[in-house]
Amino acid sequence: MNVHFIAIGGAAMHNLAIALHNKGYQVTGSDDTIFEPSKSRLQAKGLLPEAFGWFPEKITSQLDAIVLGMHAKEDNPELLKAQELGLKIYSYPEFLYEQSKDKTRVVIGGSHGKTTITSMILHVMHYHDMEVDYMVGAQLEGFDVMVKLTDDNDFIVLEGDEYLSSPIDRRPKFHLYQPNIALLSGIAWDHINVFPTYENYVEQFQIFVDSIVKGGSITYNAEDPEVVRVVEASENTIRKLPYQTPEYTVEDGETLLETSEGELPIEVFGAHNLNNLAGAKWICQHMGIDEDDFYEAISTFKGASKRLEKIAVGKSSVAYKDFAHSPSKVEATTKAVKDQYPDRKLVACLELHTYSSLNAEFLKQYEGALDAADVAVVFYSPHAVEIKKLDEVTHEQIKQAFNREDLTIFTNPEDFKTDLFSRNLENSALLLMSSGNYGGLDFDEVKGLIE
Structure with a gap:
């Protein structure tokens, strides 16, 4: 072909x-x-x-x-x-569907957590030598490629993105996969350049749930009220299977998951990631992995690339980078690091980089998102605002949006870097959140700050 x-x-x-x-x-x-x-x-x-x-x-x-x-x-x-x-012209998701229409399609949807959940499922399958086709939005440890297609494998696991399919097909990607097994992790308004109202955004998830093959299933986050409303309102003839965050404790910077066999130390942390893990467990069970085998495999999962990725660790300090940019992700990630290291000073740096995050009206959604941090820093580039043809955003607007008086704001990459490298990070946790790189920050250099 x-x-x-x-x-x-x-x-x-x-x-x-x-x-x-x-x-x-x-x-x-x-x-x-x-x-x-x-x-x-x-x-x-x-x-x-x-x-x-x-x-x-x-x-x-x-x-x-x-x-x-x-x-x-x-x-x-x-x-x-x-x-x-x-x-014949295909969008990316249309072509993936064409390649998988004779397989059992497992689609992971949601405003947040979908890359991590997809990665967890693939890690467990890989650990147990179960061959599956897949498409995931991050580079995974132990995997050479982010897309795998074969003629032989029974399952394909797809990360279900709600962004548009192509310039001539304005449907969200996850509307095209027609899942047999689906998961919905959460709904938090994003992509406002495409979905200008909250109602319009939520509607895309209603369509997703209705697109599940009759007789299929939706595993959904019972702790997200909007997800519950969307799933329970659907008249699609599918099984509806709720999940919630499992019990866990944190001791000396280590997260212990409560299981029927006792406490299990795991590498990932934060309530949102434990919630993701619960969803991944149910999907793996649908795919033939029993609970004990899931726990054995997931204990070795270190996380998806750029998702709470530990980039440096010292005697008394640690540094993470994370792809978080939407308000709900920023809040969950910041809280996760503070919960994991409650006795350390948390320095949280956020780059406002996406169309939504640089929109003056949408900025209000960030209220309280950095509250868990001891030191909160925001960086954005006025040039990026200009490129995206948005109205100018002022320091005052950002401060008001986050509702935090002591927020430090930078627009010059060199000033941001100078501030970061002059900080005493002894007994600290540094969290760098961005879908960009703070105007050219070398993350390898950051490792030198950690003692």
Whole structure:
């Protein structure tokens, strides 16, 4: 099968391209720019385009399928040529469904926790040598790729993102997978550039629950009132299976999970991650892993990349980085680190980097999000606000939004770095939350701060 990727360099797109190449497909692609690590990974497989740009001459009737990435525009020259030739054009999720329509599809949805839950499930499967196909949004320890597709495996585990499918398909990705087994971890308004109202955002999850195959199941977080409302209101003929945070204790910086066999030390921590673990356990049981085998495997799970990832540890201090950017994630992550290290000073740094977080109206959602921190720092780039064509955000607006008088705010990367590197982090926990890098911060240098 000959498949061409328009915008092959995206995080999801290049992983799918590699998965198809590994499956034996003929894969080509184009993009106007490709960053690391996509560039090196495509190059290693011989899939890196010879030149950056869009080349309509690459689009011929010999192609069996086009996969269109979100980075492309509706007037993309290659897309227009493909439409002119009447070629089959798939969005990323449509193509994944096409590859998995004869498998049992397990889809993990939710505003937060979906990458971690998907990663936990895959870790447990890998630990017990159970081969499954998958798509996950983070690089996992022990896994070479973020997408795996075969003809043989019975299950495919998919991280169900609510963001849009492609420039010409405005449906959220997770509406297209038609799960047999689904999970819903939480609903907290996000992506306001696409879902301008809370009601509009929640509606996408209602559609997701209704898209589950009849006779299938939804495992859902019973501690999230909106999730409960959405699931219980659905008239879809599916099994509805609630889960909640298990009992656990924290002793000397170690989290102990209560099980029927006694206390089990685990590597991940925080109430939100224990809640994620409970959801992952039920999904693994649906897939044939019994409870004891799940606990044995999950005790060795260290977390998904950039999700409460420990980057340095010293005698009296520790540093974590986390992808958290939406208000609910920031609040849960900050609280998790404080609960894990109650006797240490928590220095929490947040970069406002996404469209939603830099929107003056949406900022109000962050009230109280950093309250668990002893020292709270916010960094944002006025240039990023400009690029996203948003109204200017002032220091005063940010301070009011977080409702924290002692909040320190930086807009210059060098000033932020100078402040961070001048801090005494003895007997401290440092938490760096961002989907960016604070204007060029080298995380390896940060490790030198930890004693």
